[in-house]
Amino acid sequence: MNDSYLNFVNSPFGARLARSLGLPKPEVLRRYRADQPEFGGLIAIGAAREPRLLDALANLVASIGVTSVAHQSAGLWVPLAHRHGLMTGRFEPAQADSSGKLAALLFDASGIEDSSQMEPLHAFFHDTLRSLGRCGRIVVLGRPPEACASPRQWTAQRALEGLTRSLGKEARRGITANLVYVGEGAESGAEATLRFFLSPRSAYVSGQVVRLAAGAAQSLAAFDWQQPLAGRRAVVTGAARGIGASIAGVLAAEGAHVIGIDIPSARDALDATMRQLNGTALAFDIAAPEAPAQIAAALDEQGVDIVVHNAGITKDKTIAKMTDAAWQNVIDINLSAQERIDDALLDAGILRDGGRIIGVSSISGIAGNLGQTNYATSKAGVIGRVQSMAPHLHARGITINAVAPGFIETQMTAKIPLTLREAGRRMNSMSQGGQPVDVAQTIAWLAHPGSAGVSGQIVRVCGQSLIGA
Amino acid sequence: MNDSYLNFVNSPFGARLARSLGLPKPEVLRRYRADQPEFGGLIAIGAAREPRLLDALANLVASIGVTSVAHQSAGLWVPLAHRHGLMTGRFEPAQADSSGKLAALLFDASGIEDSSQMEPLHAFFHDTLRSLGRCGRIVVLGRPPEACASPRQWTAQRALEGLTRSLGKEARRGITANLVYVGEGAESGAEATLRFFLSPRSAYVSGQVVRLAAGAAQSLAAFDWQQPLAGRRAVVTGAARGIGASIAGVLAAEGAHVIGIDIPSARDALDATMRQLNGTALAFDIAAPEAPAQIAAALDEQGVDIVVHNAGITKDKTIAKMTDAAWQNVIDINLSAQERIDDALLDAGILRDGGRIIGVSSISGIAGNLGQTNYATSKAGVIGRVQSMAPHLHARGITINAVAPGFIETQMTAKIPLTLREAGRRMNSMSQGGQPVDVAQTIAWLAHPGSAGVSGQIVRVCGQSLIGA
Numbered sequence: 001m002n003d004s005y006l007n008f009v010n011s012p013f014g015a016r017l018a019r020s021l022g023l024p025k026p027e028v029l030r031r032y033r034a035d036q037p038e039f040g041g042l043i044a045i046g047a048a049r050e051p052r053l054l055d056a057l058a059n060l061v062a063s064i065g066v067t068s069v070a071h072q073s074a075g076l077w078v079p080l081a082h083r084h085g086l087m088t089g090r091f092e093p094a095q096a097d098s099s100g101k102l103a104a105l106l107f108d109a110s111g112i113e114d115s116s117q118m119e120p121l122h123a124f125f126h127d128t129l130r131s132l133g134r135c136g137r138i139v140v141l142g143r144p145p146e147a148c149a150s151p152r153q154w155t156a157q158r159a160l161e162g163l164t165r166s167l168g169k170e171a172r173r174g175i176t177a178n179l180v181y182v183g184e185g186a187e188s189g190a191e192a193t194l195r196f197f198l199s200p201r202s203a204y205v206s207g208q209v210v211r212l213a214a215g216a217a218q219s220l221a222a223f224d225w226q227q228p229l230a231g232r233r234a235v236v237t238g239a240a241r242g243i244g245a246s247i248a249g250v251l252a253a254e255g256a257h258v259i260g261i262d263i264p265s266a267r268d269a270l271d272a273t274m275r276q277l278n279g280t281a282l283a284f285d286i287a288a289p290e291a292p293a294q295i296a297a298a299l300d301e302q303g304v305d306i307v308v309h310n311a312g313i314t315k316d317k318t319i320a321k322m323t324d325a326a327w328q329n330v331i332d333i334n335l336s337a338q339e340r341i342d343d344a345l346l347d348a349g350i351l352r353d354g355g356r357i358i359g360v361s362s363i364s365g366i367a368g369n370l371g372q373t374n375y376a377t378s379k380a381g382v383i384g385r386v387q388s389m390a391p392h393l394h395a396r397g398i399t400i401n402a403v404a405p406g407f408i409e410t411q412m413t414a415k416i417p418l419t420l421r422e423a424g425r426r427m428n429s430m431s432q433g434g435q436p437v438d439v440a441q442t443i444a445w446l447a448h449p450g451s452a453g454v455s456g457q458i459v460r461v462c463g464q465s466l467i468g469a
Numbered sequence: 470m471n472d473s474y475l476n477f478v479n480s481p482f483g484a485r486l487a488r489s490l491g492l493p494k495p496e497v498l499r500r501y502r503a504d505q506p507e508f509g510g511l512i513a514i515g516a517a518r519e520p521r522l523l524d525a526l527a528n529l530v531a532s533i534g535v536t537s538v539a540h541q542s543a544g545l546w547v548p549l550a551h552r553h554g555l556m557t558g559r560f561e562p563a564q565a566d567s568s569g570k571l572a573a574l575l576f577d578a579s580g581i582e583d584s585s586q587m588e589p590l591h592a593f594f595h596d597t598l599r600s601l602g603r604c605g606r607i608v609v610l611g612r613p614p615e616a617c618a619s620p621r622q623w624t625a626q627r628a629l630e631g632l633t634r635s636l637g638k639e640a641r642r643g644i645t646a647n648l649v650y651v652g653e654g655a656e657s658g659a660e661a662t663l664r665f666f667l668s669p670r671s672a673y674v675s676g677q678v679v680r681l682a683a684g685a686a687q688s689l690a691a692f693d694w695q696q697p698l699a700g701r702r703a704v705v706t707g708a709a710r711g712i713g714a715s716i717a718g719v720l721a722a723e724g725a726h727v728i729g730i731d732i733p734s735a736r737d738a739l740d741a742t743m744r745q746l747n748g749t750a751l752a753f754d755i756a757a758p759e760a761p762a763q764i765a766a767a768l769d770e771q772g773v774d775i776v777v778h779n780a781g782i783t784k785d786k787t788i789a790k791m792t793d794a795a796w797q798n799v800i801d802i803n804l805s806a807q808e809r810i811d812d813a814l815l816d817a818g819i820l821r822d823g824g825r826i827i828g829v830s831s832i833s834g835i836a837g838n839l840g841q842t843n844y845a846t847s848k849a850g851v852i853g854r855v856q857s858m859a860p861h862l863h864a865r866g867i868t869i870n871a872v873a874p875g876f877i878e879t880q881m882t883a884k885i886p887l888t889l890r891e892a893g894r895r896m897n898s899m900s901q902g903g904q905p906v907d908v909a910q911t912i913a914w915l916a917h918p919g920s921a922g923v924s925g926q927i928v929r930v931c932g933q934s935l936i937g938a
């Protein structure tokens with residue numbers, strides 16, 4: 001729960017010592033606080049030929065109330081910003097310095113149709129990256145490659161992944177770099193996602209690629225940016241403690257009524273967590289055969305809008321030493337139980353149209369892990385669940401996605417031996433572990449009514465972990 | 470080019486010292502040699518309910534001439550093997566020991582339709598993994614998740630990725646673990662791919678997922694397993710030295726006539742390499758505007774069957790220090806030039822129906838890399854090229870794929886500072902760098918006439934590098 005090295009090297013004495021010894025100095029990441037402004041500072045805008053997303057960006061800049069400057073690659077921005085009534089200026093390469101005057105770098109690459117047209121990306125990041133302040137944000141915007149008309153366009157749009165991930169690895173200083181592919185027709189639904197990636201809420205999300213499609217009609221209900229989940233009911237499994245309690249807390253802070261589920265033996269902790277949030281506690285063992293029907297019955301009257309499958313267990317052993325029960329339990333609780341519960345809620349219409357299902361996968365489910373054949377199988381299955389269900393649920397306006405946490409500081413990770421823990425913590429672009437709230441905020445973005453165009457996706461919350469597949 | 474630690478810890482004294490100090494001992498990987506049998510030893514067969522691929526496996530076992538034993542999960546194997554006239558026995562859990570008596574573990578998971586049916590995977594690997602010898606092979610076979618009829622089946626099939634990758638990380642000792650998804654109708658075309666993953670040719674390929682589809686009709690020409698590329702003409706760019714020369718050598722050894730292309734300044738080395746292989750040397754700068762037409766003209770008369778885009782350059786710098794020329798050159802040579810050459814060969818029908826295009830991506834193109842925004846962009850573009858062109862080329866029976874090398878021991882990597890080089894070398898399941906021939910053999914599999922069902926795919930040659938995205 002406590003990264004003492006991070007704290008030490010960010011103390012006055014520790015910083016001096018780290019500097020003189022040449023030790024890494026992970027940034028104290030800026031995280032969302034309700035009592036501090038979420039957005040601020042100067043945003044630099046870049047673009048390649050015929051950018052299609054500048055209107056969406058102008059709406060965003062107006063909505064979050066920040067000031068923008070146009071890089072020379074984005075000549076269209078100044079007149080456009082003026083038409084939107086926005087103050088804007090120009091960013092000249094000669095102004096580049098390391099004063100940290102920029103809070104974010106946004107590049108609209110949507111017009112690139114050929115690999116020979118990518119030079120403006122270099123010009124923009126070459127000129128601006130040094131001026132991006134600590135915990136700054138980089139967002140590259142493109143078109144979904146697989147929807148491009150020509151192979152040349154697809155290729156160039158796909159190439160943006162390599163650039164964005166390299167920028168994340170170069171930038172350091174708590175800076176995140178993410179790539180958002182905005183499909184045709186999805187431009188007007190991009191705001192919730194762009195807000196998330198510009199916000200301190202995405203402190204530990206970097207190197208990710210997200211696709212936005214036009215949301216289904218059911219999902220276009222009005223909402224309030226301050227309390228986007230007001231009036232929504234959210235089920236969170238494993239909500240008594242740790243990451244689950246953090247998820248429940250963030251969803252409640254966004255206005256949701258949270259129904260927390262946890263096993264009967266955790267009833268006291270669950271009751272305490274839910275009491276704090278004015279939520280509802282349901283003590284069920286989700287793996288029990290009767291659980292889906294019981295949960296459905298408990299939720300039937302009022303229905304539910306958001307289901308977060310956070311409950312999960314580990315029973316680590318190399319497969320030669322792993323018992324049959326350890327294999328079966330982990331697969332059953334982490335994967336099969338979620339399938340059974342979803343199906344019960346969906347078949348009976350208890351999960352309402354326009355709803356959200358959010359699973360929790362893991363870096364282990366992506367890359368595999370030593371001693372975790374059972375866990376990695378279950379968490380890879382969660383990815384399959386998301387990918388397979390998304391098209392089925394589209395007509396009802398229900399989205400399904402998963403987060404895949406990397407090294408998150410919890411009571412569980414606190415028990416890992418020191419050297420392994422240190423390696424896990426530092427092997428990412430933030431040089432530190434994430435916090436439960438980083439997972440929770442990512443889930444809150446996926447649960448957002450403005451995220452109707454995000455479905456079938458896996459978003460890592462890993463600080464751009466080196467580890468992958 | 471030389472991993473002196475690997476050599477040292479595999480010497481009698483070094484092995485003793487490493488053991489007493491608790492140092493890692495990377496295996497000397499067994500690689501393909503024309504003067505040694507490619508296949509041998511005992512293969513254990515496992516299966517889950519209603520396996521659909523046992524017939525294909527029986528044909529494979531008969532074709533490569535190995536002996537099989539059936540795990541109790543694969544009760545159907547014994548009668549089936551007898552029908553195929555194969556010697557076979559049973560593998561009892563009580564026989565499990567670390568004698569290394571098994572050369573490969575093959576599991577047919579194609580019948581799994583629900584996450585509750587995965588227990589036989591545990592039973593099989595639990596019982597057999599300890600008995601798998603050094604440089605052994607694990608191949609899990611399933612159905613392509615995205616082609617599954619139900620979300621439950623898709624989910625369970627997708628879960629196999631987490632298992633396979635975890636097995637690769639657990640097994641160590643030079644053992645590889647790969648997952649092959651065999652589509653309906655592709656069963657009879659699986660042999661070339663299964664041979665590759667069972668062979669010492671795939672020594673440095675682990676943790677990979679490959680999809681087999683039914684090949685197009687044009688691709689079903691007869692071939693000889695000893696000289697599968699006999700009568701084929703193969704173009705290899707950057708063929709003068711290093712990985713390119715190794716690719717040329719392996720393709721020639723498989724029977725191809727190789728046309729090596731390299732820049733005019735490398736003409737002497739290119740001539741020498743091609744002379745050894747009875748190949749043809751063409752000195753062209755592939756980035757020159759006239760190169761596509763020149764290459765097309767040089768190949769026009771006889772046509773070509775295989776194109777390997779191996780030529781590539783690096784010009785590493787952080788983006789703030791990277792010149793415009795360094796950005797443009799790398800994108801142009803590594804990506805745009807390939808697009809131009811392919812299009813020239815395809816438009817004129819010089820690349821014949823049933824042909825093969827093979828690109829070279831990189832781990833950097835997947836995960837991004839510090840100081841390589843240009844290179845990673847170009848190599849991510851290669852992935853887009855493969856994915857976008859595959860459907861276009863299907864009707865002509867042409868496949869397009871790419872390899873993505875990890876840390877390969879070359880003159881280039883020999884110049885990396887020692888500590889970084891050591892980290893790059895050890896951070897994979899083989900605890901060592903790969904050799905150029907590992908990349909070349911993977912390309913030869915993709916170029917194989919029996920690989921007609923493999924298209925649109927990226928195969929990492931990285932020893933299951935920890936690094937990924």
